[in-house]
Amino acid sequence: MMASAESPSDDLKYILVSHAPDSDSWWNTIKNGIAVAGDQMGVSVEYRNPPTGDLADMARIIDQAAASQPDGIITTLSDFEVLKGPIKSAVDQGIDVIIMNTGSPEQAAEVGALMYVGQPxxxxxxxxxxxxxxxxxxxxxxxxxxxxxxxxxxxxxxxxxxxxxxxxxxxxxxxxxxxxxxxxxxxxxxxxxxxxxxxxxxxxxxxxxxxxxxxxxxxxxxxxxxxxxxxxxxxxxxxxxxxxxxxQQPFLQAYLPVVILANYDRYGVLPGNNINSGPGFVTKEGLAKVEEFAGEFR
Known part of the structure; x- marks a missing residue:
């Protein structure tokens, strides 16, 4: 008898907070990554960012995200000194955090995050x-x-x-x-x-x-x-x-944390290592798949 692969209906909610201004189109792939993961895992996902890229504004957004008591926060750590306080506060409130995209595995550990997914x-x-x-x-x-x-x-x-x-x-x-x-x-x-x-x-x-x-x-x-x-x-x-x-495969930077958090919340399983999503060099010889999905999933 095969086990059911259906996602439990447990109303899990995750918020991804980035440092990117609205004008930066590169982050569309991040938005697509959490959307795909949310659909596949049967969880609610939300993207938030400071419209102008102001990091003090981003710190406030992390505080606001934590105040809404999601099951997890996925966030960039583009400036350790500005963002460590709000992230540590979220962790202290019992919210699981994964650092993605910027920061480092060492900084992720210092703020109490579960892990780091990104490109050093x-x-x-x-x-x-x-x-x-x-x-x-x-x-x-x-x-x-x-x-x-x-x-x-x-x-x-x-x-x-x-x-x-x-x-x-x-x-x-x-x-x-x-x-x-x-x-x-x-x-x-x-x-x-x-x-x-x-x-x-x-x-x-x-x-x-x-x-x-x-x-x-x-x-x-x-x-x-x-x-x-x-x-x-x-x-x-x-x-x-x-x-x-x-x-740096931004799709994975957004997709994997949602999948990891959902499985951690449901089954208590967690990868034992941080995940380096890059770097990989794309040249003219290797463009076929990249060109097909550029700006969307690559």
Missing amino acids: EYDAGLAAGKRAARDGISSFLCVNHYISSPSSTERCQGFADGLGVELGNQMIDAGQDPSEIKNRVLAYLSSNPDTDAVLTLGPTSADPTMLALAENGMAGEIYFGTFDLGEEIVNGIKGDVIQWGID
């Missing part, structure tokens, strides 16, 4: 820098569109360390506005014409950077790597403008 950002930057070094790169521009988040700077610093060079002024505060990002990239490359490479940290900075390179004639000429994936990034890889995209 410094390690990903370091791997990218070592890859670029093998390709002959020795200088770069890091276009940081979310400089208030320490994890973003870790990406740039890791890349510099992978190259074996000082980060220095090679990282710029690009802001969130697409036209401003484009102008700042153009200005930097005009002032530093011998720059070997460009590193962007996601679609928010990659898309305007591609426009800048098309305008100054450097598209396809300058070495270009980016974190994360999106429709335009995939087009850039296909068109030989971008050498590689670092896939």
Whole structure:
């Protein structure tokens, strides 16, 4: 006799809180990830975020989420000092917490979370820098569109360390506005014409950077790597403008915590280790499946 695979009707509710502003389309994959997991596991899921990406606002959202007494909170830890208090408070109230996307396994343990699911950002930057070094790169521009988040700077610093060079002024505060990002990239490359490479940290900075390179004639000429994936990034890889995209598999960062929490609440089972969802490098040779689901599940 086969056991039933039907989910128990236990009204479990989980809230995912991210640090992302409304303008960042990369997080659509996160929203899809919790939606799929919620449907499959038969649980209620909700996505919350600070509209402008303000981390103090995010801290308040975590407090509000905890006050609603969900069965679990899944949250990013983009700034340990700002967010550790609200997260520890939620844990102290008996709410299970999983850290995803930003932060580290060590920080997740320190705030009392069950585990960490994500891509260690410094390690990903370091791997990218070592890859670029093998390709002959020795200088770069890091276009940081979310400089208030320490994890973003870790990406740039890791890349510099992978190259074996000082980060220095090679990282710029690009802001969130697409036209401003484009102008700042153009200005930097005009002032530093011998720059070997460009590193962007996601679609928010990659898309305007591609426009800048098309305008100054450097598209396809300058070495270009980016974190994360999106429709335009995939087009850039296909068109030989971008050498590689670092896939941290955001779908898994959202999907797995919901599945893990549901099974933990129902059966008391929990993975014994944190889960690294990345980094993986997507190049032109491996685009077929990525292109099909870019911006949706990849």
